[in-house]
Amino acid sequence: MTYNTEAIVIRSQAYGETHAIITLLTPSGTVGAMARGAKKPQSRLAACVQLCVEGVYTLSQRSGLATVLQAEVTHVRRSLHADLTLAAYAAYFCELATRVAEPRPHGSEALYRGVRGVLDRLEGGADPRLTARMFESKALAWLGAAPDWSRCVACSAPLREEVWYSARDGGLLCAACRSRHAPDAPGFMHVSPTVPRLLSMMTVTPWERLGRLQLSELTAHQLQLVLRTQMEDFAGLHLKSRRVLDQLIGK
Numbered sequence: 001m002t003y004n005t006e007a008i009v010i011r012s013q014a015y016g017e018t019h020a021i022i023t024l025l026t027p028s029g030t031v032g033a034m035a036r037g038a039k040k041p042q043s044r045l046a047a048c049v050q051l052c053v054e055g056v057y058t059l060s061q062r063s064g065l066a067t068v069l070q071a072e073v074t075h076v077r078r079s080l081h082a083d084l085t086l087a088a089y090a091a092y093f094c095e096l097a098t099r100v101a102e103p104r105p106h107g108s109e110a111l112y113r114g115v116r117g118v119l120d121r122l123e124g125g126a127d128p129r130l131t132a133r134m135f136e137s138k139a140l141a142w143l144g145a146a147p148d149w150s151r152c153v154a155c156s157a158p159l160r161e162e163v164w165y166s167a168r169d170g171g172l173l174c175a176a177c178r179s180r181h182a183p184d185a186p187g188f189m190h191v192s193p194t195v196p197r198l199l200s201m202m203t204v205t206p207w208e209r210l211g212r213l214q215l216s217e218l219t220a221h222q223l224q225l226v227l228r229t230q231m232e233d234f235a236g237l238h239l240k241s242r243r244v245l246d247q248l249i250g251k
Protein backbone atom coordinates (compact mmCIF):
# COMPACT_ATOMS: atom_id res chain seq x y z
CA MET A 1 0.00 0.00 0.00
CA THR A 2 1.28 3.46 -0.91
CA TYR A 3 -0.16 6.56 0.71
CA ASN A 4 0.55 10.23 1.41
CA THR A 5 0.36 11.70 4.86
CA GLU A 6 1.35 14.87 6.59
CA ALA A 7 3.70 14.08 9.44
CA ILE A 8 6.26 15.37 11.95
CA VAL A 9 9.53 13.50 12.61
CA ILE A 10 9.56 12.70 16.33
CA ARG A 11 12.45 10.21 16.30
CA SER A 12 15.37 9.74 13.95
CA GLN A 13 18.30 7.35 14.08
CA ALA A 14 20.95 6.26 11.64
CA TYR A 15 20.66 2.74 10.29
CA GLY A 16 23.95 1.50 8.96
CA GLU A 17 26.16 3.96 7.10
CA THR A 18 23.62 5.51 4.81
CA HIS A 19 20.04 4.86 5.92
CA ALA A 20 17.81 6.37 8.60
CA ILE A 21 14.91 4.97 10.55
CA ILE A 22 12.40 7.59 11.61
CA THR A 23 9.22 7.68 13.65
CA LEU A 24 6.62 9.88 12.04
CA LEU A 25 3.71 11.35 13.95
CA THR A 26 0.74 11.66 11.60
CA PRO A 27 -2.81 12.91 12.34
CA SER A 28 -3.85 9.27 12.73
CA GLY A 29 -0.91 8.04 14.84
CA THR A 30 2.75 7.07 14.64
CA VAL A 31 4.45 5.08 11.91
CA GLY A 32 8.03 3.83 11.74
CA ALA A 33 9.70 4.31 8.37
CA MET A 34 13.00 3.53 6.69
CA ALA A 35 14.51 6.31 4.59
CA ARG A 36 16.99 4.55 2.34
CA GLY A 37 20.13 6.50 1.56
CA ALA A 38 18.98 9.50 3.63
CA LYS A 39 22.39 9.80 5.29
CA LYS A 40 24.19 10.21 1.97
CA PRO A 41 25.25 13.86 1.50
CA GLN A 42 23.34 14.35 -1.74
CA SER A 43 20.22 12.40 -0.78
CA ARG A 44 16.91 14.03 -1.58
CA LEU A 45 15.62 12.47 1.65
CA ALA A 46 18.34 14.06 3.85
CA ALA A 47 16.19 17.01 4.94
CA CYS A 48 13.10 14.97 5.73
CA VAL A 49 14.66 12.73 8.42
CA GLN A 50 15.64 15.52 10.84
CA LEU A 51 13.88 15.75 14.18
CA CYS A 52 10.91 18.17 14.29
CA VAL A 53 10.72 18.50 10.50
CA GLU A 54 7.17 18.59 9.19
CA GLY A 55 6.13 17.59 5.70
CA VAL A 56 4.05 15.47 3.39
CA TYR A 57 5.47 11.95 3.22
CA THR A 58 4.77 9.33 0.60
CA LEU A 59 5.07 5.95 2.29
CA SER A 60 4.97 2.41 1.04
CA GLN A 61 3.89 -0.11 3.65
CA ARG A 62 2.97 -3.77 3.60
CA SER A 63 3.32 -4.42 7.30
CA GLY A 64 5.59 -3.16 10.05
CA LEU A 65 8.22 -0.66 8.97
CA ALA A 66 7.18 1.61 6.09
CA THR A 67 9.54 2.94 3.42
CA VAL A 68 9.77 6.64 2.61
CA LEU A 69 9.38 6.94 -1.16
CA GLN A 70 9.51 10.71 -1.20
CA ALA A 71 8.81 13.67 1.03
CA GLU A 72 8.06 17.33 0.63
CA VAL A 73 9.26 19.29 3.64
CA THR A 74 6.84 22.07 4.60
CA HIS A 75 8.42 23.25 7.87
CA VAL A 76 12.10 22.76 8.79
CA ARG A 77 12.10 24.40 12.28
CA ARG A 78 15.71 25.43 11.81
CA SER A 79 15.97 27.41 15.06
CA LEU A 80 15.20 24.26 17.05
CA HIS A 81 18.43 22.79 15.70
CA ALA A 82 20.59 25.91 15.93
CA ASP A 83 20.17 26.61 19.64
CA LEU A 84 21.43 23.99 22.11
CA THR A 85 18.78 24.65 24.78
CA LEU A 86 15.90 24.79 22.30
CA ALA A 87 17.19 21.59 20.68
CA ALA A 88 17.16 19.87 24.08
CA TYR A 89 13.59 21.00 24.75
CA ALA A 90 12.52 19.91 21.27
CA ALA A 91 14.13 16.49 21.78
CA TYR A 92 12.28 16.17 25.09
CA PHE A 93 8.92 17.05 23.50
CA CYS A 94 9.55 14.57 20.68
CA GLU A 95 10.48 11.75 23.06
CA LEU A 96 7.42 12.49 25.17
CA ALA A 97 5.31 12.35 22.00
CA THR A 98 6.72 8.92 21.07
CA ARG A 99 5.68 7.62 24.50
CA VAL A 100 2.20 9.11 24.42
CA ALA A 101 1.11 8.56 20.81
CA GLU A 102 -0.65 5.43 19.56
CA PRO A 103 0.43 3.70 16.34
CA ARG A 104 -1.42 4.49 13.16
CA PRO A 105 -4.42 4.28 12.64
CA HIS A 106 -5.29 4.46 16.35
CA GLY A 107 -3.77 7.88 17.04
CA SER A 108 -5.54 11.15 17.63
CA GLU A 109 -5.52 14.28 15.54
CA ALA A 110 -5.67 16.33 18.76
CA LEU A 111 -2.32 14.88 19.79
CA TYR A 112 -0.84 15.63 16.37
CA ARG A 113 -2.03 19.23 16.61
CA GLY A 114 -0.69 19.39 20.16
CA VAL A 115 2.81 18.30 19.14
CA ARG A 116 2.79 20.71 16.21
CA GLY A 117 1.57 23.42 18.59
CA VAL A 118 4.31 22.86 21.15
CA LEU A 119 7.07 22.90 18.52
CA ASP A 120 5.65 26.04 16.89
CA ARG A 121 5.41 27.70 20.28
CA LEU A 122 9.01 26.80 21.11
CA GLU A 123 10.15 28.10 17.74
CA GLY A 124 8.11 31.27 18.18
CA GLY A 125 10.15 32.33 21.20
CA ALA A 126 7.76 31.41 24.03
CA ASP A 127 9.27 30.64 27.45
CA PRO A 128 10.48 27.05 26.98
CA ARG A 129 10.06 26.16 30.63
CA LEU A 130 6.40 27.18 30.70
CA THR A 131 5.85 25.59 27.30
CA ALA A 132 7.21 22.34 28.77
CA ARG A 133 4.74 22.51 31.67
CA MET A 134 1.86 23.04 29.23
CA PHE A 135 2.90 20.09 27.10
CA GLU A 136 3.43 17.84 30.13
CA SER A 137 -0.09 18.67 31.38
CA LYS A 138 -1.52 17.66 28.03
CA ALA A 139 0.68 14.57 27.74
CA LEU A 140 -0.60 13.32 31.11
CA ALA A 141 -4.18 13.76 29.92
CA TRP A 142 -3.44 11.92 26.66
CA LEU A 143 -1.98 9.08 28.72
CA GLY A 144 -5.03 8.98 30.97
CA ALA A 145 -2.76 9.86 33.92
CA ALA A 146 -4.21 13.30 34.70
CA PRO A 147 -6.77 13.66 37.48
CA ASP A 148 -9.33 16.46 37.56
CA TRP A 149 -6.80 18.94 38.94
CA SER A 150 -9.51 21.23 40.29
CA ARG A 151 -10.73 18.60 42.78
CA CYS A 152 -9.34 16.53 45.61
CA VAL A 153 -8.28 13.20 44.15
CA ALA A 154 -9.48 11.33 47.28
CA CYS A 155 -12.91 12.89 48.02
CA SER A 156 -13.65 14.95 44.86
CA ALA A 157 -14.22 18.14 46.85
CA PRO A 158 -13.32 21.34 44.96
CA LEU A 159 -9.87 22.52 46.10
CA ARG A 160 -9.62 25.76 48.06
CA GLU A 161 -6.78 27.51 49.84
CA GLU A 162 -4.91 24.58 51.37
CA VAL A 163 -3.72 22.08 48.76
CA TRP A 164 -1.22 19.21 48.82
CA TYR A 165 0.12 17.02 46.05
CA SER A 166 0.44 13.31 46.73
CA ALA A 167 2.42 11.12 44.32
CA ARG A 168 0.93 7.99 45.84
CA ASP A 169 -2.61 9.21 45.10
CA GLY A 170 -1.63 10.68 41.73
CA GLY A 171 -3.22 14.05 42.36
CA LEU A 172 -4.03 16.90 44.71
CA LEU A 173 -5.52 16.55 48.19
CA CYS A 174 -7.77 18.84 50.21
CA ALA A 175 -7.02 19.78 53.84
CA ALA A 176 -9.38 17.13 55.22
CA CYS A 177 -7.86 14.26 53.22
CA ARG A 178 -4.34 15.46 53.81
CA SER A 179 -4.54 14.47 57.50
CA ARG A 180 -4.90 10.83 56.49
CA HIS A 181 -1.52 10.97 54.70
CA ALA A 182 1.91 11.06 56.30
CA PRO A 183 3.33 14.52 55.54
CA ASP A 184 6.81 13.06 55.13
CA ALA A 185 5.74 10.46 52.54
CA PRO A 186 7.86 10.60 49.38
CA GLY A 187 6.31 12.79 46.71
CA PHE A 188 4.10 14.63 49.19
CA MET A 189 4.18 18.43 49.07
CA HIS A 190 2.23 21.53 49.94
CA VAL A 191 1.41 23.65 46.88
CA SER A 192 0.12 27.16 46.31
CA PRO A 193 -3.62 27.48 45.52
CA THR A 194 -2.76 28.76 42.02
CA VAL A 195 -1.25 25.37 41.12
CA PRO A 196 -4.62 23.53 40.74
CA ARG A 197 -6.01 26.37 38.64
CA LEU A 198 -2.97 26.43 36.36
CA LEU A 199 -2.91 22.65 35.96
CA SER A 200 -6.62 22.55 35.09
CA MET A 201 -6.27 25.39 32.62
CA MET A 202 -3.18 23.96 30.89
CA THR A 203 -4.79 20.52 30.64
CA VAL A 204 -8.09 21.53 29.05
CA THR A 205 -7.37 24.73 27.11
CA PRO A 206 -6.47 24.15 23.43
CA TRP A 207 -2.95 25.23 22.38
CA GLU A 208 -4.11 28.08 20.21
CA ARG A 209 -5.97 29.61 23.14
CA LEU A 210 -3.21 29.22 25.75
CA GLY A 211 -1.80 32.71 26.11
CA ARG A 212 1.38 33.82 27.78
CA LEU A 213 1.32 33.27 31.52
CA GLN A 214 3.28 35.13 34.16
CA LEU A 215 4.23 32.85 37.04
CA SER A 216 6.14 33.50 40.23
CA GLU A 217 9.35 31.49 40.66
CA LEU A 218 7.70 29.53 43.47
CA THR A 219 4.65 28.59 41.41
CA ALA A 220 6.81 27.66 38.41
CA HIS A 221 8.95 25.46 40.66
CA GLN A 222 5.93 23.75 42.24
CA LEU A 223 4.32 23.15 38.84
CA GLN A 224 7.53 21.55 37.62
CA LEU A 225 7.78 19.30 40.69
CA VAL A 226 4.13 18.19 40.58
CA LEU A 227 4.17 17.45 36.84
CA ARG A 228 7.52 15.70 37.01
CA THR A 229 6.48 13.50 39.93
CA GLN A 230 3.15 12.70 38.30
CA MET A 231 4.93 11.75 35.07
CA GLU A 232 7.71 9.68 36.61
CA ASP A 233 6.24 8.13 39.76
CA PHE A 234 2.60 7.89 38.73
CA ALA A 235 2.71 7.41 34.94
CA GLY A 236 6.14 5.68 34.90
CA LEU A 237 7.59 7.95 32.20
CA HIS A 238 11.37 8.15 32.59
CA LEU A 239 12.79 9.95 29.58
CA LYS A 240 16.43 10.04 28.51
CA SER A 241 15.97 13.45 26.89
CA ARG A 242 14.71 14.84 30.21
CA ARG A 243 18.00 13.94 31.89
CA VAL A 244 19.92 15.63 29.07
CA LEU A 245 17.75 18.71 29.45
CA ASP A 246 18.24 18.74 33.23
CA GLN A 247 22.01 18.65 32.84
CA LEU A 248 21.88 21.48 30.32
CA ILE A 249 19.65 23.86 32.25
CA GLY A 250 21.07 22.89 35.63
CA LYS A 251 18.13 21.28 37.41
Ligand SMILES: [Zn+2]
Pocket: 152, 153, 154, 155, 156, 157, 173, 174, 175, 176, 177, 178
Ligand atom coordinates in the same frame (compact mmCIF):
# COMPACT_ATOMS: atom_id res chain seq x y z
ZN1 LIG B 1 -10.37 15.45 49.96
